[in-house]
Amino acid sequence: MDRFLFLLVLCVFTINFSLAELPEDRPQGMEKPRVFISTDLGGDDEDDMQTMVRYLIYADMFETEAIVASPPKAGRKEDIVRIINIYEKDYNYLKTWSWYPTPESLRNVTKQGASGTGAPGAGKNTEGSDYLITRAQVDDPRPLWVITWGSLTDVAQAIYDEPTIKSKIRLYSIGSWNTRMDQAARDYIASEHKDELWWIENDVTFRGMYQTGDLSGNYSNTTFVNKLVAPYGNLGAFYKSLKAGVLKEGDSPSMLYILSPLLGFAGDVDDPTAESWGGQFRLTDATNHYQDLTTENASDNSKSKQTVSKWRKEFADHFANRMKWTETTNPDALPDTTTVPDTCYTSDQLDSYDTCDVISVHYKGQNINNNRDLQFFREHFGFMFSKDGKFYDFKGRKTSEE
Numbered sequence: 001m002d003r004f005l006f007l008l009v010l011c012v013f014t015i016n017f018s019l020a021e022l023p024e025d026r027p028q029g030m031e032k033p034r035v036f037i038s039t040d041l042g043g044d045d046e047d048d049m050q051t052m053v054r055y056l057i058y059a060d061m062f063e064t065e066a067i068v069a070s071p072p073k074a075g076r077k078e079d080i081v082r083i084i085n086i087y088e089k090d091y092n093y094l095k096t097w098s099w100y101p102t103p104e105s106l107r108n109v110t111k112q113g114a115s116g117t118g119a120p121g122a123g124k125n126t127e128g129s130d131y132l133i134t135r136a137q138v139d140d141p142r143p144l145w146v147i148t149w150g151s152l153t154d155v156a157q158a159i160y161d162e163p164t165i166k167s168k169i170r171l172y173s174i175g176s177w178n179t180r181m182d183q184a185a186r187d188y189i190a191s192e193h194k195d196e197l198w199w200i201e202n203d204v205t206f207r208g209m210y211q212t213g214d215l216s217g218n219y220s221n222t223t224f225v226n227k228l229v230a231p232y233g234n235l236g237a238f239y240k241s242l243k244a245g246v247l248k249e250g251d252s253p254s255m256l257y258i259l260s261p262l263l264g265f266a267g268d269v270d271d272p273t274a275e276s277w278g279g280q281f282r283l284t285d286a287t288n289h290y291q292d293l294t295t296e297n298a299s300d301n302s303k304s305k306q307t308v309s310k311w312r313k314e315f316a317d318h319f320a321n322r323m324k325w326t327e328t329t330n331p332d333a334l335p336d337t338t339t340v341p342d343t344c345y346t347s348d349q350l351d352s353y354d355t356c357d358v359i360s361v362h363y364k365g366q367n368i369n370n371n372r373d374l375q376f377f378r379e380h381f382g383f384m385f386s387k388d389g390k391f392y393d394f395k396g397r398k399t400s401e402e
């Protein structure tokens, strides 16, 4: 649906939408996801830094609970702070587009995890592992998404010290090399806690970020960086300095999994077996333990990678658009990608839309009539709106009564 048609369709409805109405009684599931990152950023592999840039560009979508510097190598808290400081240089632009967290608030939740690998044990807790327990124990109905871009050392230690947090966290780990660097931590979780833990263990699917699928033209791992990331903002320039300007981002599927239903209309965070920007997985013999469709060492594991790469156009275009936010406040910088699925707002989904005769989309007392704000609403609320005392999500599904 192009923009004109979309606005035309929008004109049919009465949408009274204001911040004052929304956050307090937002239907369950529409709140920002709580995210706890464990990263070996600054250690051995610059692709964590690429992923951190992408994460910061989407930081308005998350409630960032923590960013922990974890093993296996020499990544430290200071390495994370250094990237947040780059984010700070773009922050004044970014915050005109959406509710981005302040750089200070991100620095405040940056913690140091273990400095070496190994199985968890008594007294081996760190600031990072302790903080995971603290955040998991917060009284909040939302799960705590623990996404790991390095070894599972700190997560294993937290579970060792306080096994009850298992029921509050959802773990999405990027394995493979990270696992081999601390096999003991991973095996501790798998052998002792797998049955009570919700866990996506991604050992090969993540490679779909930079392998398989359409890598032509703007989607090549170098052209994408040069043309669509590097030119924008301090974060773009920093990205270009990493890995010789070649996109890898093997850790990014962990965050794309959470974003996919919100931004891509694909997937269901509750169901890893569904298709998602963050990949598709199979249930193992444990209750909520998911692994790749094919094993890492299978002769052909492209099937796993393709569950990410098939979405490359969608998540690459989306990221490229947002990179522009780093240096402009001009709403026109967001062009026709602000579309909604054709399934939105059809008569069978909204029973009485045609009786509406007034348009008013209000936000913070202002009339919403530009792409920037429409995108904002879509991304934050899934274009949820209320009508006749009922809340609807972006697909026109009734989500709750007022």
Ligand SMILES: [Ca+2]
Pocket: 039, 040, 041, 045, 047, 048, 149, 150, 251
């Ligand atoms: Ca990593």
